[in-house]
Amino acid sequence: MTIDLQLDSRILIQGVDNPLVLAAIGRMQIYGTQLVGIVSAGKGGQLLKGLPIFDLVEQAQETLGPIETSLIFVPAYEVLDAALEAIAAGIPQLIIITRGVPPLDTIRLLRQASITNTLILGSGSAGIIIPDRLLLGIYQPQLFSPGKVAIISRNQSLTAEIASELNQANLGQSIVIHIGSDPLVGSSCRRWLEWLQSDPLTKAIVLVGDICWDSEAATAAYLLAQQGKPVVAYLAGIHANTPHPLTDAAIVLSHTLSKPIYHADTIQQRIETYKRAKIPVAKKIGQIPHLLKKSGIK
Numbered sequence: 001m002t003i004d005l006q007l008d009s010r011i012l013i014q015g016v017d018n019p020l021v022l023a024a025i026g027r028m029q030i031y032g033t034q035l036v037g038i039v040s041a042g043k044g045g046q047l048l049k050g051l052p053i054f055d056l057v058e059q060a061q062e063t064l065g066p067i068e069t070s071l072i073f074v075p076a077y078e079v080l081d082a083a084l085e086a087i088a089a090g091i092p093q094l095i096i097i098t099r100g101v102p103p104l105d106t107i108r109l110l111r112q113a114s115i116t117n118t119l120i121l122g123s124g125s126a127g128i129i130i131p132d133r134l135l136l137g138i139y140q141p142q143l144f145s146p147g148k149v150a151i152i153s154r155n156q157s158l159t160a161e162i163a164s165e166l167n168q169a170n171l172g173q174s175i176v177i178h179i180g181s182d183p184l185v186g187s188s189c190r191r192w193l194e195w196l197q198s199d200p201l202t203k204a205i206v207l208v209g210d211i212c213w214d215s216e217a218a219t220a221a222y223l224l225a226q227q228g229k230p231v232v233a234y235l236a237g238i239h240a241n242t243p244h245p246l247t248d249a250a251i252v253l254s255h256t257l258s259k260p261i262y263h264a265d266t267i268q269q270r271i272e273t274y275k276r277a278k279i280p281v282a283k284k285i286g287q288i289p290h291l292l293k294k295s296g297i298k
Contacts, residue, residue: 002092002119003093003187003191003195005128005134005175007032007134009034009068009069010036010065010066010067010068010069011036011067011069011071011136012035012038012057012060012067012069012070012071012086013035013037013039013070013071014040014057014070014073014074014082014085015039015040015072015098016038016040016043016048016053016073017074017075018073018074018075018098020097020138021073022048022049023138024071024073024097024137024138025048025049026049027135027138027139027140027141028135028136031135031141032134032135033134033135033136036051036064036067037054037060038051038052038053038054039055039056039060039082040054040055041056042055043055044056044059056085057070057085057086057088057089057091058089060089061090067089067091068092068093069091069092069093069094069095070086070091070093070095071095071097071127072086072094072095072122074098075098076098076100076101076123077102077105079105079109079123080102080105080106080108080109083096083109083120084109087113087116091118092117092118092119093118093119094113094118094119094120094122094186095122095125095127095128096120096121096122096123096125096186097122097123097124097126097127097138098122098123099123099181100123100124100182101123101124101184103183106123106182106184106185106186109186113186119186119187120185120186121177121178121179121180121185121187122179122180122182122185122186123182123184123185124156124181124182124185125137125178125179125180126138126139126178127178128175128178129173129175129176130174130175130176130201131144131145131146131172131173131176132145137178139176140160143160143164144167144172144176145163145167145173146173146174147166147170147171147173148203148204148297149171149172149173149202149203149204149205149206149297150173150174150175150176150177150196150199150202150204150205151163151175151177151205151206151208152179152196152205152206152207152208153176153177153178153179153208154178154180154208154209155208155210155236156178156181158208158234158236159176159178161285162208162285162288163176165285165288165289166206166288166289166292169289169292171289171292174202174203175196175199175201175202177192189207190222193205193222193223193231196229197226197228203230203297204229204231204292204295204297205230205232206231206234206288207231207232207233207234207279208236209233209234209235209236210235223277223279230292230296231279232279232280232281232282232291233274233279233280233282234281234285234288235271280294
């Protein structure tokens with residue numbers, strides 16, 4: 001699975017009924033993202049914001065030529081079909097904006113993605129932004145500024161707040177990646193960390209998760225063995241007085257009966273894993289710039 005974030009990448013939109021999509025398209029067009037078309041079954045032949053609409057991904061590719069990335073906005077129960085259609089058409093990268101995708105659908109999708117070597121970001125992802133260069137998703141770009149610090153986030157609501165703290169400390173962002181807010185997501189935090197190790201724009205990394213992020217211990221163990229770039233972690237909900245995992249409200253409603261319970265000792269074990277990896281964990285968002293500067297980032 002490769003990651004390709006070229007500034008001239010050709011981008012497709014799948015789905016136009018999501019209330020987020022019109023604003024997102026407008027922001028990406030203003031930002032210079034090369035949106036080439038939209039796929040929405042039954043609406044082929046129309047135009048939306050100057051973009052041609054097709055009924056099928058295959059039809060879009062026949063007309064538009066190669067497409068590097070598809071942004072998926074279709075309803076949750078349609079995500080699997082839309083994603084498989086894009087994979088069948090040979091699109092190598094999918095960013096799933098939609099939240100609440102059924103877990104079994106995600107499992108089926110990830111199995112197919114592993115066979116075809118397709119990159120999946122999400123579901124429930126806000127996308128990717130490289131400030132002043134590339135916008136893929138639903139971010140409000142005015143909240144971010146170019147710099148040296150990458151953010152990998154599992155918590156969309158905190159991403160802009162952390163970026164604001166970095167901006168105030170004159171530490172802009174090299175890239176911001178929201179890997180998704182659903183319980184099951186595609187590309188892992190570890191995969192993006194590996195990619196960032198060779199990214200020339202990134203000098204340090206902020207890792208944003210919550211107390212129920214299953215991959216955090218493995219991520220810290222991986223970093224323990226590396227001689228790479230400085231990393232600062234922030235775990236949302238770390239001081240909560242509840243043993244239940246914290247997550248997006250919509251996910252709580254749909255997965256309460258199937259999600260495991262995380263006990264306080266598990267939370268403490270993860271903090272200890274970070275400490276062994278010599279990765280500082282910020283107690284408050286406002287501490288993140290200080291910890292980065294302490295590591296030598298200016």
